[in-house]
Amino acid sequence: MKSNFLFLFVILIVCLTSCKKDNEDTSSGKAYFGGEIINPNSKTLYIIKSGVTIDTIYINNNNRFSYTFTDFEPGLFGFFDGKEYQNFLIEPNDSLMLRLNTLDFDESLVFTGKGAKENNFLIEMYLLNEKEDDKILGLGQKTAEEFDSIYRLSRDNKLEKLKRFRLKYETTKLFDEISEAIINYEYYAHKELYPLANYKISVLDAFENLPEDFYNYREKIDYNNEALKECSPYLSFLRFHFNNLALQNHFKHSKDSVYDRLDLHYNLDKLKLIDNTVSNEDIKNDLLRYVMSQFVNISKNTEDYDEMLQSFKSKSTNTKDIEMATNFVSSYKKLKPGNKIPIVKLLNKNEKEISIYELIKKPTIIYFWSKNNKNQLISSHKRAKELNVKYPEFHIVAINIDSISYEEQVNVLKHYDVRIENEYRFKTPIQSRETLSVKPILKVIILNKKGEIVNAKANMFNITFEQELLGLLNQ
Template sequence: MFSCKKDKKTLEDHTAFFGGEIINPSTNYIIIFKSSEIIDTVYLDSNNRFKYTFNDFEPGLFSFYDGKESQSFLIQPQDSIMVRVNTVEFDESLVFNGIGEKENNYLMDLFLETEKQEQEILKISQLEPKEFETKLSKIRDAKLEKLSKFNRKHKTTKLFNTYAKANINYNYYYSKEAYPFINYSENEEAIFNKLPSDFFDFRSEIDYNNETLKDYRPYVSFLRFHFNNIALQEHFKHSKDDTYNNQSLDYNLDKLTLIEQKVSDTFIKNRLLYYNMIKFINASKSVDDYDTLLKSFQAKSTNNEQKFKATKLVNSYKLLKPGQIIPDLMVIDKNEEAKHLKDIINKPTIIYFWDAMDRYHLKVSHERAKDLQKKYPEFDIIAISINALSSREQAEILQRNNFNLNNEYHFENVEKAIELLSLKPVNKVFIVDKNAVIVNPKANMFDVMMETELLGLINK
C-alpha cells in the first residue's frame, strides 16, 4: 500500500483522492461509477494498485466495480481514501484507510450488519404485530445509539449522517412494510386489518423526493416495497381479492397511479414507474395485459428512453409466447467453442441465467438446479452467464463457488441475448421441449408450481 496525504491543506477544496489495492483481481482495471453513469475506468499497476483523483465533483456515494462485484464509497472534498479488498471475500475483506476512512468503514460495517440481521428480522416477522414492533425498534434504537456515539467521538459531516441515518431508518421502514408479506398466519388483507392503527405512522416521515438518497440502496429498496404495499391496500378497497397477486393488472395500475400522485422528483418518479412496468411484464403471463399497463406507463413517465425500452420489451415478449421456438442465439461452452443454442437442446430442457454481480442468485440458482437435476433426470438443465466473460473467467467464478462446469455457457453476443430473451431480471427461467419450442418463458425455479409443470411435461 502507498501512503495517503494527511494534510488536508495540500488538497484543493474541490479535489479528492481515491486509490487502493485489489488482491486476486479478476481484471486489470476498476470502473468508477455513480448511479448508472460510468465516471472513469482506472487501470491497475503491476502491483494491482490504482489511484484516481476526483476534480470539481459533487460529493456523495460513488461505486467501484472490479469486473465481478461492486461496492459503494462516500467521497467528499479533501478526502484521501485508500481501499484494500480481496475478491475472494469481497465485502467482508474490504477496508478503507486515510482521510475519510472512519465514515466509510462505518457505512461498510452498517451494510454488513444489516445483511447479518436479515434472518433475525425474518424470524421476528412471524410474531404478533406489537411484539414484532418492540423487537424491531430495539434493533433500530441500538444502531441509532451507536451512530450517536460515533458522531460524538469523531467530527463527521452532515452528508455522512444523511446516509448513515437513512440506512438505519429506511431499513427499519422496509421491515415494517414487509411484515404483512412475511407473516404467513393469514392472507394479506386479514393481516392488514389486524395491524394496530399506528403501525404505519412512520409513513408521515417518508421523503418521496430525496435527491441525495435517490441512488442509495436502502432508500430505493424501501420505496419499491412501500408502493407495493400501499397499492395493495388501495387495491383491496375496490376488488374482491384478499391476497397479494403481483400479476394483477388492476393492482399494478393502482401502483403506477400512486407513484404519479406521491412522487414529484422526475428522476425518482420515472425510475419507479419504469421498475414497476418492467417488473409486471417480467412476471405476468397474460400478454393481453401488457399493452394496457404500457399505455398507463407512457402517459405518466417523462423519460423517452425508458418508454422506448418498455415498448421494445413488450414487443419482444410477444415473440416469446409458449409455442414459439426459442431465439437461435450463439453460446460459448467451457472450451471456448461456439454453438447454436437450439443445437444443445436435445430433450426437455430448463434454461436459467446468472450474473456474476449477483452472488446470492448465482449460488441459490445453482444449488436449486442441482436439486432439480436429481429429481428430474428426464430434463437437461443449462446455465448461461449474462456477463461478457471469457470461458476461463467464467470457470474461475464457478470454481470459487464450488460449482462444476457441466452445461455452463455464456453468450457470444450478450447485449443481443438480453434483448431477444428479455433477460431482465436475471432470475427468469425458460422451459422448452426437445425441439426447443418454448413451454414457459417465465418459469420460477423456486416456485413449487414449476415442479408440477415439469411432471406434466414428463407425463405427456
C-alpha cells in the same frame, strides 16, 4: 517490491492527510479515491451515480486503482466490479482508500484515509442491517407490538452508536443526514414489510389489525431527498412503502382481499401513486423502473405487458429506461408459453456455429452463466448436475453469455471444478441476451421436445421447479 513501497507511501500520505481537522476548507472540489481489490472479478471498476456509470477505473496488475473526483457534487456514489456493488460517501478534500477481498466482499471492506471513519461507520450499519434483513421472515409471526419493539430497540441502539460517533469526531452535515437516514429508513422498511410477512388469512386482514399508530412515521417521509437517492435503505423503503400504499388503495376499489403482486391493476395503481407522489426525477424513475421490470420479469400474462408499458412510458422521463422496457416487453412477448423459442446462433467447442434448434431433441432445460458471477456460475452448474441425474429425460444445456473464446470458457469452468459438457456460448452475446431476455441471469428456459416454450422465466432453485419438470413429462 518498488510498487509495494510506493503503495505504502501513498497510504502513509493519505493517513497523514486524514489527521487534519474535518472543518478545513472544502472549496477545492477535488477528492481522491483508490485502493486494492484482492481476487478482483474483473480489471475494471465502475463509478456509479443515480444508476448511471459516470466513469470507468482500470485495476492494474497489482490489483490497485486510483481515481480523482473533480468538480463533483458531494454525496453517496457506488462502485461496481462487474459482480458486487457497494456505496461510499465522498466529500471535497477526502483521500479515501479501500481494501477488500471479493471472496468476502462486504465483510472484508475497510477504508483508510480522510473520510474513512465515516465510511467505515456506514459499512458497519450496512452489515448490521443485512443481518436484520435475514431475520425478518422469522419474526413475521410475532404481534405487531412485539415486532415493532424488537426493531425499534435496534434502531435506537444504532442511533445511540451514531451519537457517540459524532461526539468523538467532528462530522459534516451531509454525513449526519445520510447516517441517520440509513438507520431510520431501515426501521421503516421493516415495518412496511411486516403485513406481508405476517398475514395468515389475507393481507387485508393483516392491515386492518395493525395498531393505529403503526405507520405514524409516514407523516414525515421526504419522498424527494436528493442526498438519499443513492441510499439503499431509503430506496428499499420507498419500494416497500409504495407496494403497501398501492395494495391498500387496490383493496378500496376491488373485491380482492389477498395479495397478488402480479395483478395488473395493482401494478398500475403503484405506477400512478409514484408518479403523483414523487417529484425528484431520479428517485421517481428509479421506482418506476423497478415496478416495471419486476412485473415483466415475473408475470407470464403477456397480454398485460402493453398496458403496463404505456403507463410506464407516460410517467418515466428516462429515455434509456423507456427504450429498455420497450425492448424487454417485445422480447418477452416472443417468449410466451406455447411459442417456439426464437432462433439464436451458438458456438460449440469446435468454434462451429449451430442453431439453438439443433440442441432440442427431447425436453430441454436451458440455463445461463457469466464469468463475472462466480456464485451463480458454481451453484447453477451444481444444480444442473443434480437435475441431470434425477431427470435423464431432459437435455440440460448451459450457455455462456460473455464475449469469450472457448479456451477461456473451459478455463473458467475448470477453475471452479464444474462440468464442461453441453456447454455453448452465444455467437452474438449482446443481441442474443436481448432476444432471450437473459435478465436476471438466474432465469431458466424450459422447452418441450418440439422446441416450444413451457416456461421462459423458470428458476431451477425454486421449490416448484421440479414440479414443472414432472408436469411436462406427464403430458
